[in-house]
Amino acid sequence: MNRSTSYVHDYLQNFRLPSQDGQTTLTAAKETQCDLLHIQDVECCRYIGEFWTARQRQASKLQEISYRACFKPQLPRFFITLLTEPDDIIYDPFAGRGTTPLEAALLGRLVISNDINPLSRILTEARLSPPAYEDIRARLYAIPDLNSVSSEMDLSMFYHPDTLRTLCSLRAYILEQEEKEKCDMTDRWIRMVATNRLSGHSPGFFSVYTLPPNQAVSPERQITINRDRSQTPPYRDVREIILKKTRSLLQGISERQKENLSKVAPSSLFLTKDARNTPEILDNTVSLTVTSPPFLDIVQYAADNWLRCWFNGLDAELVGKKISTTRKLTDWEGIMRDVFRELFRITRPGGYVAFEVGEVRNGSVRLDEHVIPLGISAGFSCTAVIINQQDFTKTANIWGVNNMSTGTNTNRIVLFYKDF
Known part of the structure; x- marks a missing residue:
């Protein structure tokens, strides 16, 4: 198509x-505003x-994996359903927790997922091939000596x-299975859920x-938190927490979605590459890219994920060195210019790139206006800029920072097109 x-x-x-009852009326949502951007x-x-956020809670439970700086599943779903058909190839060069690849697979599209951070594949691949709950439980309780290994740190x-x-002990088992190349999808699922449950603010x-x-947070910061809250770490049942999260993730997967995942997963391609150089992807093959690149120096991915790296036997320092973090806008543009050249090579004629950026540095930098010339210089034409807005009735504050000072959640997506 x-x-x-x-x-x-x-x-x-x-x-x-559509409104919550599924009816589309002029009063169901705000009228779309149109103008020209020069x-x-x-x-x-x-x-x-408002293109997708009003029905945000209807996403698949499989998407409910915590990861910093990720967009809602409804964003890729909007573009996948609008611009592609089943068996088209969907790509994300900055896959993060795997929102785009998983949404594509649930819709029966073929998947290519890339992220230079190896945690991305760990968090994504297992959810494309979810094992049966009974198999996960049996495996967890069959792992020998799951209370025998002490921490080296x-x-x-x-x-x-x-x-x-x-x-x-669970970490040692998984790393040994991986070294012996015996790590199957049940082991990968357990690793994925455990990685997601390492630290948080509830008994889950x-x-x-x-x-x-x-x-x-750092160990030093956690010591301060414990002192300020007069708390000591309580016992947590690792097996049962993994099983509880598993039940939640597997809840409500339809038969059609199961069929789509079963069909798509075996052919899915997972890369851990610099997005500027992905020779494994053939020329003119990708129908749609939906992605959100790292935004300047706002998010420190490696520092955020040091504990997850430890659990998975990864060198957080080495991973951090591979991830591009730029403070200057011109440096960021230089990297993205090369990314767009690579995207142009792999996008098929008639294909699209939906490039989600945000308002950064308190709205003083609108990256969509910087991205447009980069895509055009690579050979794309700019089809449109789509700004999705949702007004909230209340704001959220985390650590004293008001993350919605205007009460509005905004996505800015630049949609590019490759001519025939």
């Missing part, structure tokens, strides 16, 4: 988000409205001694109360 740019413009201009010598249509500020021994995590589960 080739969705023409004129079709896309008509669709966006006349789009109305960047250098380029004139691009801009559409501002001091993690007592996070975990009860018995919890830590179980975690270390292995750790004592700590900061939100999409990052790990």
Whole structure:
């Protein structure tokens, strides 16, 4: 299927988000606003409205894996359903927790997932091939000596001694299975869930109360938290926490989705590469890329994930050196310019790239306006800028930082097209 740019413009201009009862009316959502954006010598249509967020809680439970700086599943779903058909190839060069690859697989599209951080594959691959709950439970309780290994580093500020021994024993088992090339999808599922449950702020995590589960504080910071809260790490049942999260992730997967996952998973390609150089992907093969690149120096991915790296036998320092973090906008543009050249090579004629960026540095930098010339210089044409907005009735504050000071959640997506 080739969705023409004129079709896309008509669709966006006349789009109305269905209300919760599924009926599309003029009062069901705000009318889409349209204007023209002028960047250098380029004139691009801009559409501002609510395209997916009102029904945000209807995403698959499989998507509920905590990871910092990730977009909602409804974002890739919007573009996948609009611009592709089953068996088209969907790609994400900065896959993170795997939102785009998983959403593509649930919709019966073929998947290519890339992220230079190896944790991305660990968090994504297992969810494309979810084992049966009974198999996961049987495996967890069949692992021998799951309380026999002590930690080689001091993690007592996070975990009860018995919890830590179980975690270390599970870690040793998984790493041994991987070294012997015996790590099957049941083992990978257990590793994925355990990685996601390492630290958090509720009894559903292995750790004592700590900061939100999409990052790990330093041991020194955790000691301070424990002192300020007068807390000591309680015992957590590692097996049962993994099984509880498993039940939640597997809840509500439809038969069609199971069929799609079963069909797509064997052919899925997982890469751990620099997004500027992915020779494993053939020329002119990708129908749609949906991605969100690292935003300047806002998120320190390696520092956030040091505990997850430990559990998975990864060198957090080495991973951090491979991940590009730039403070200057010109440096960021230089990296993204090369990324777009690679995306142009692999995108098929008639294919699209949906490139999600945000307002960074308190809105003083609108990356969409910097991205447009980069895509055009690579050979793409700019189809549209889509700004998705959702107004909240209340704001959220984490660690004293108001993350929605205007009460509005905004995604900015630049949609590029490769001509025939």
